[in-house]
Amino acid sequence: MPTLASGLRLQVNGVDYGILVLYFLTVLGIGFWARRSIKTSLDFLLSGRAMPAWVTGLAFVSANLGATEIFGMAANGAQYGVMTVHYYWIGAVPAMVFLGIVMMPFYYRSKVRSVPEFLRLRFNRSTQFLNAITFAIAQVLIAGINLYALSLVMDALLGWPLWLSIVVAAAFVLVYITLGGLSSAIYNEVLQFFVILAGLIPVTVLGLVKVGGFSGLVEKVRDHSPLGEPGLHAWKFTGFGTSNPMATNWLGIILGLGFILSFGYWTTNFAEVQRGLSARNTSAARRTPIIAAYPKLLIPVLTVIPGLVALVTVHGLGAKSGDLQYNNAIPLLMNDFLPNGVLGVALTGLLASFMAGMAANVSGFNTVFTYDIWQEFIKKNLPDRYYLNVGRIVTVVGVILGIGTAFIAAGYSNIMNYMQSLFSFFNAPLFATFIIGLYWKRMTAWAGFWGLLCGTIAPIVSYLLYKVGVIDFGTELNASFYNAGLAFVVDGIVTVVVTLATTPKPREELRGLVWGLPARGSGDALVGDDVWYRSPALLGSVAVILALAFYIPVF
Amino acid sequence: MTDENDSTPGPDETPGGEGSASDAQGQAEQVDAMLAESATAVRLFDVRRIIGGLFVIYGLVVGIIGLTNGPAEIHKAEGVNINLWTGIGMLVLGLLFLLWLVLSPAKAPDRATIEAENQ
Numbered sequence: 001m002p003t004l005a006s007g008l009r010l011q012v013n014g015v016d017y018g019i020l021v022l023y024f025l026t027v028l029g030i031g032f033w034a035r036r037s038i039k040t041s042l043d044f045l046l047s048g049r050a051m052p053a054w055v056t057g058l059a060f061v062s063a064n065l066g067a068t069e070i071f072g073m074a075a076n077g078a079q080y081g082v083m084t085v086h087y088y089w090i091g092a093v094p095a096m097v098f099l100g101i102v103m104m105p106f107y108y109r110s111k112v113r114s115v116p117e118f119l120r121l122r123f124n125r126s127t128q129f130l131n132a133i134t135f136a137i138a139q140v141l142i143a144g145i146n147l148y149a150l151s152l153v154m155d156a157l158l159g160w161p162l163w164l165s166i167v168v169a170a171a172f173v174l175v176y177i178t179l180g181g182l183s184s185a186i187y188n189e190v191l192q193f194f195v196i197l198a199g200l201i202p203v204t205v206l207g208l209v210k211v212g213g214f215s216g217l218v219e220k221v222r223d224h225s226p227l228g229e230p231g232l233h234a235w236k237f238t239g240f241g242t243s244n245p246m247a248t249n250w251l252g253i254i255l256g257l258g259f260i261l262s263f264g265y266w267t268t269n270f271a272e273v274q275r276g277l278s279a280r281n282t283s284a285a286r287r288t289p290i291i292a293a294y295p296k297l298l299i300p301v302l303t304v305i306p307g308l309v310a311l312v313t314v315h316g317l318g319a320k321s322g323d324l325q326y327n328n329a330i331p332l333l334m335n336d337f338l339p340n341g342v343l344g345v346a347l348t349g350l351l352a353s354f355m356a357g358m359a360a361n362v363s364g365f366n367t368v369f370t371y372d373i374w375q376e377f378i379k380k381n382l383p384d385r386y387y388l389n390v391g392r393i394v395t396v397v398g399v400i401l402g403i404g405t406a407f408i409a410a411g412y413s414n415i416m417n418y419m420q421s422l423f424s425f426f427n428a429p430l431f432a433t434f435i436i437g438l439y440w441k442r443m444t445a446w447a448g449f450w451g452l453l454c455g456t457i458a459p460i461v462s463y464l465l466y467k468v469g470v471i472d473f474g475t476e477l478n479a480s481f482y483n484a485g486l487a488f489v490v491d492g493i494v495t496v497v498v499t500l501a502t503t504p505k506p507r508e509e510l511r512g513l514v515w516g517l518p519a520r521g522s523g524d525a526l527v528g529d530d531v532w533y534r535s536p537a538l539l540g541s542v543a544v545i546l547a548l549a550f551y552i553p554v555f
Numbered sequence: 556m557t558d559e560n561d562s563t564p565g566p567d568e569t570p571g572g573e574g575s576a577s578d579a580q581g582q583a584e585q586v587d588a589m590l591a592e593s594a595t596a597v598r599l600f601d602v603r604r605i606i607g608g609l610f611v612i613y614g615l616v617v618g619i620i621g622l623t624n625g626p627a628e629i630h631k632a633e634g635v636n637i638n639l640w641t642g643i644g645m646l647v648l649g650l651l652f653l654l655w656l657v658l659s660p661a662k663a664p665d666r667a668t669i670e671a672e673n674q
Binding site: 015018019022023026029030033034037039040041042048049055110111112113117120121187190191194198201202205206209210336337338339340341342344345384509511512513519 | 578579582583586587589590592600602605606609610612613616617620621624628629631632633634635637638640641642644645648
């Protein structure tokens with residue numbers, strides 16, 4: 001078992017634990033409270049489509065703000081420098097805005113309860129089944145990997161044994177999701193969003209104080225770090241043949257990260273889209289990812305800066321193993337700077353975001369399993385109360401499978417890393433299938449299925465060949481860019497070929513599912529939705545303009 | 556949303572939608588029926604109260620610790636009384652949420668409004 005030595009061990013006291021305990025009691029309280037509002041499976045699995053946009057928007061960003069994400073981005077900050085902002089600005093904001101403006105109306109107005117269900121309506125049951133199965137497996141395994149990551153951190157920071165953290169964290173997630181369903185998950189995500197900020201802001205501020213402000217940080221990175229000048233620019237060193245910390249170029253960043261990986265993840269990953277589907281009307285659903293884009297624009301301040309501060313203040317950061325791995329940048333700074341009190345808040349924020357990450361996986365899993373696998377393929381046409389119970393049982397099963405995965409991950413952590421990379425390829429072909437299906441009415445049902453299947457298998461094969469050394473992509477990062485691109489292209493080609501060989505669906509069946517054939521029926525606007533500051537197009541445009549503008553000072 | 560639509564199936568009679576032309580339609584009707592029965596909309600609780608309450612408590616606890624912190628803690632935090640400042644920040648955020656709640660209390664979110672709009 002790889003354990004981190006005591007250098008990371010936090011000096012927590014009773015107050016810190018008090019803050020932690022109060023948070024977890026609140027989480028359970030939310031679970032019990034949310035339970036009262038659950039009557040149907042739709043309440044349990046999709047919050048009864050009743051949430052206001054600011055809640056679903058913050059939950060949307062929070063579902064992606066797991067502790068593994070925060071640690072990973074701070075690690076990227078230390079390793080790649082300012083280029084890490086690409087993951088946020090070009091690699092997230094445009095796709096989030098696209099989801100809100102273009103795709104969300106299709107998802108929400110067709111009243112689907114999940115992404116696979118949309119695939120059934122647009123294509124056929126086989127496509128639904130394929131996506132439901134890959135998604136369900138990926139979610140359970142990722143939940144387990146999150147759980148394992150949490151237990152490693154708890155071991156390093158507090159000295160808790162791995163099994164204790166795994167079981168305790170899983171038990172909390174189990175209780176509050178089984179009680180309150182998606183509402184529990186969403187309310188806790190909103191709460192967690194603010195707690196993690198309350199933990200990260202002090203770390204960032206004190207880090208900047210220590211290195212002498214922004215100018216001090218710039219000078220130290222330029223003159224006294226392995227990154228040097230290229231670590232301070234997002235685009236300047238990304239020309240072909242120029243070397244930069246990410247070992248990639250502007251085309252890879254724009255196409256690989258900015259287009260295929262990012263649009264794939266943000267627009268088709270059900271764990272994210274689900275937050276939009278729980279909103280109370282189409283306008284709120286569309287604003288969900290767009291409202292989320294604004295915090296997303298600013299979060300790099302709280303991850304990249306601590307990463308860089310750790311790089312210039314923690315001697316020996318970047319070790320392959322032990323305490324000084326890049327991934328520990330944030331906990332190392334917490335240990336350096338935070339006195340008891342704020343330390344408890346930061347620790348609570350980290351734990352909360354680990355659990356919220358797992359809860360997002362579990363609540364996506366239970367919805368897809370209940371509606372797209374159980375109701376569609378195993379037991380159809382039973383009263384809704386039955387599916388509500390299925391949802392609850394599936395939640396329990398999902399958490400137990402997650403615990404099992406966590407223990408397997410503890411034994412074979414390399415295999416788990418590979419699986420996580422593989423899952424990142426599931427979204428790229430899905431995006432290709434979606435986008436072609438939305439804009440090309442002729443695309444047939446079986447083109448949906450075969451395109452998705454081939455687009456999923458191709459990058460897996462190519463990734464395995466890369467792993468055994470047959471293909472060389474250079475870095476892991478480039479491998480993911482190229483594989484995502486491959487998935488997209490293979491999916492597209494197969495889609496076109498199969499479409500030309502099969503018969504399209506009648507136009508009437510495609511109403512509300514493709515561009516240019518709007519659904520019949522009335523709108524669902526609420527009073528006040530038409531004010532200018534609630535316009536998805538305006539909010540979205542401003543977010544994209546800000547993302548571009550933010551690049552100017554770090555070009 | 557169930558208004559004037561007597562043919563809407565109840566949640567107990569799930570329409571089949573076996574890839575037929577009525578698939579999308581059946582889908583929508585099924586969800587509408589569940590929405591009609593749904594209780595979330597009526598009893599939706601206000602997460603602003605929870606955030607406000609928790610942050611007021613956290614702000615007071617952390618802020619008071621800041622007031623009692625000695626040179627050791629302040630030295631650790633690069634000469635900043637970080638507990639005091641974080642406490643104040645959290646307290647202010649908590650109070651803002653409570654203020655928002657008071658100024659604009661939750662209406663039982665408005666299926667009624669939605670229906671009125673649709674007619």
